[in-house]
Amino acid sequence: MKDFDMCPRFEAAVGLIGKRWTGLIIEVLLQQPQRFSEIAQAIPQVSDRMLAERLKELEGEGIVDRHVYPDTPVRVEYALTAKGRDLAPVMQALHDWANSWILVPTPK
Amino acid sequence: MKDFDMCPRFEAAVGLIGKRWTGLIIEVLLQQPQRFSEIAQAIPQVSDRMLAERLKELEGEGIVDRHVYPDTPVRVEYALTAKGRDLAPVMQALHDWANSWILVPTPK
Numbered sequence: 220m221k222d223f224d225m226c227p228r229f230e231a232a233v234g235l236i237g238k239r240w241t242g243l244i245i246e247v248l249l250q251q252p253q254r255f256s257e258i259a260q261a262i263p264q265v266s267d268r269m270l271a272e273r274l275k276e277l278e279g280e281g282i283v284d285r286h287v288y289p290d291t292p293v294r295v296e297y298a299l300t301a302k303g304r305d306l307a308p309v310m311q312a313l314h315d316w317a318n319s320w321i322l323v324p325t326p327k
Numbered sequence: 328m329k330d331f332d333m334c335p336r337f338e339a340a341v342g343l344i345g346k347r348w349t350g351l352i353i354e355v356l357l358q359q360p361q362r363f364s365e366i367a368q369a370i371p372q373v374s375d376r377m378l379a380e381r382l383k384e385l386e387g388e389g390i391v392d393r394h395v396y397p398d399t400p401v402r403v404e405y406a407l408t409a410k411g412r413d414l415a416p417v418m419q420a421l422h423d424w425a426n427s428w429i430l431v432p433t434p435k
Contacts, residue, residue: 230351232425237345243338302428309420316417317340320410 235280236309240265240273245299245306248283252298277303343388344417348373348381353407353414356391360406385411 236242240262247253247261259270274297277283282303288294299306344350348370355361355369367378382405385391390411396402407414 228425228429229354229422231429232421233345233350234347236421237341237350239342242341242345246337305424305427309417309424312417312420313340313344314337316413317336319413321336321339 235282236306238273238276240269241277242310242313244270244273244277245282245303246310248297248299248303249307249310252286252296254294254296258297282306343390344414346381346384348377349385350418350421352378352381352385353390353411354418356405356407356411357415357418360394360404362402362404366405390414 236245243262243265244258247258253261255267255270255274258274259265259267262270265273274283274285278285280302281300284298284300286296286298288296344353351370351373352366355366361369363375363378363382366382367373367375370378373381382391382393386393388410389408392406392408394404394406396404
């Protein structure tokens, strides 16, 4: 029997990344830090309200940092923290699996 | 900009694995095929009703196979399909990340 001490951590991690849109937001930010409007453009299916909520959650989890640059007008960018960037191998493994096994839904 | 054609597949994969208990059930079955009662024992936090529901969903997704052996009494085992076993690298990546970044909740 495997060591099940890890379960609470594992379940917490799955619960975090498994939330609707969270995976895609992390994907988009793995490319580079981006403004709210850029993230919204990259994931057109998510509403601004939902995106704002998810970004706040990810900030709370220490996965995303919100940087405010005092330009005129003020520039706000969202970037992954080290904890967030470390999710890259998880995302890659998920992509590999999805590419092998999940059928693409037909476009609308 | 990355190829976002993969998004629907990726989101489907995340949605599937991200459901509460699904990750843990896959974990348990990665060890070996098991009976319902054995899975239930390995994840004591999940109710029998919820476990039955999740196993049915995973069967529907082609991730779990339900094998009925005509012993007396009948023996029923749940096993991962090839699609399910291919999730092992995803689970491993998640474990590695969780072990580095997620604090273990204090035991009750």
